[in-house]
Amino acid sequence: MSGITAESVRGVGSLFRDLDADDEESQTTQMESMCMNCHENGTTRLLLSRIPFFREVILSSFHCDHCHWSDTEVQSAGRIQDQGVRYSVRVASRRDLDREVVRSDSAAVRIPELDFEVPAFTQKGSLSTVEGLLDRAVAALEQDQAARRDACPDVAARIDQFVARLRRLKAARDPFTLVVEDVSGNSFVENPAAPQRDDAMTVTHFTRTAEQDALLGIFPPEPETADREEEGGGAGGRGPGEPAVHAGRGAGLPHQLPRVQRAGVHAHEAGADPALQGGGHHGDQLRRVRPTAPTR
Numbered sequence: 001m002s003g004i005t006a007e008s009v010r011g012v013g014s015l016f017r018d019l020d021a022d023d024e025e026s027q028t029t030q031m032e033s034m035c036m037n038c039h040e041n042g043t044t045r046l047l048l049s050r051i052p053f054f055r056e057v058i059l060s061s062f063h064c065d066h067c068h069w070s071d072t073e074v075q076s077a078g079r080i081q082d083q084g085v086r087y088s089v090r091v092a093s094r095r096d097l098d099r100e101v102v103r104s105d106s107a108a109v110r111i112p113e114l115d116f117e118v119p120a121f122t123q124k125g126s127l128s129t130v131e132g133l134l135d136r137a138v139a140a141l142e143q144d145q146a147a148r149r150d151a152c153p154d155v156a157a158r159i160d161q162f163v164a165r166l167r168r169l170k171a172a173r174d175p176f177t178l179v180v181e182d183v184s185g186n187s188f189v190e191n192p193a194a195p196q197r198d199d200a201m202t203v204t205h206f207t208r209t210a211e212q213d214a215l216l217g218i219f220p221p222e223p224e225t226a227d228r229e230e231e232g233g234g235a236g237g238r239g240p241g242e243p244a245v246h247a248g249r250g251a252g253l254p255h256q257l258p259r260v261q262r263a264g265v266h267a268h269e270a271g272a273d274p275a276l277q278g279g280g281h282h283g284d285q286l287r288r289v290r291p292t293a294p295t296r
Contacts, residue, residue: 035064042066057102059127074125076104080216081185083205089130089189090200092175097131100190106216107182109133114165114176120183121215130178134170138163183212 028047035042042064050056056078063070091097103109104125109118118137128136141163149156168174180187185205191198213219 037069038067040066074127076186084183085185086181086204087189088202089178102188104186106184107187110179
């Protein structure tokens with residue numbers, strides 16, 4: 001049953017509440033949805049939340065009682081930001097491992113000391129901590145390790161060594177740098193000292209490249225050009241089925257509505273067929289024009 005009330009929709013209360021584990025009045029919306037694992041009906045829960053010193057997000061979780069499959073995801077409740085963002089955090093203590101991290105699906109996560117990277121658009125958005133990101137990386141690397149040890153024992157041994165290094169980072173034994181770079185600008189790493197400055201973290205906003213805009217589905221507007229079209233025959237073509245190219249431009253006449261002047265040029269002739277067409281709406285009345293010869 002939905003916890004969203006009519007008063008909150010009308011603006012009396014806010015749909016988005018500050019994220020707080022002790023908040024017993026958090027409003028969740030529950031609905032039935034199909035399980036993508038067994039195709040039976042499961043339960044999806046939505047929570048509209050506000051991250052302190054960040055912005056609104058939508059937390060969603062799914063659980064299936066039939067196959068016990070579950071999934072979680074975090075989506076931004078706002079638009080794509082005007083600039084991308086890059087967080088660089090020096091992790092040297094247990095407190096740094098507890099930093100909250102909001103990672104959108106367009107964010108890449110890197111650990112330069114290990115030459116380790118999770119590319120953008122390869123995982124769903126998540127709300128976790130630095131330690132949670134390490135746990136997720138370990139779980140992904142250990143997946144299918146049993147079969148890999150039989151098929152490729154050398155590769156499995158190298159993965160085991162890498163996982164051991166990640167576990168040392170998780171135990172705060174070795175300091176490291178965590179970089180979260182999001183071209184959409186919708187990721188976030190917590191500053192425990194907020195609103196004060198965090199000396200262990202650097203936040204950089206950058207302008208996206210054209211390639212990064214294309215990954216987000218943002219394309220520049222096409223430049224305006226003169227209308228050009230090819231027609232078979234017609235007023236512009238000198239023969240049946242022969243194409244002609246028409247170009248049009250706006251033309252203004254004194255005391256008249258806007259006009260569009262068109263010229264058709266045949267591909268095999270140097271001549272042109274100019275034409276003038278109305279560029280505005282039809283008038284409310286008819287007009288009769290009678291030319292008169294000038295009096296001498």
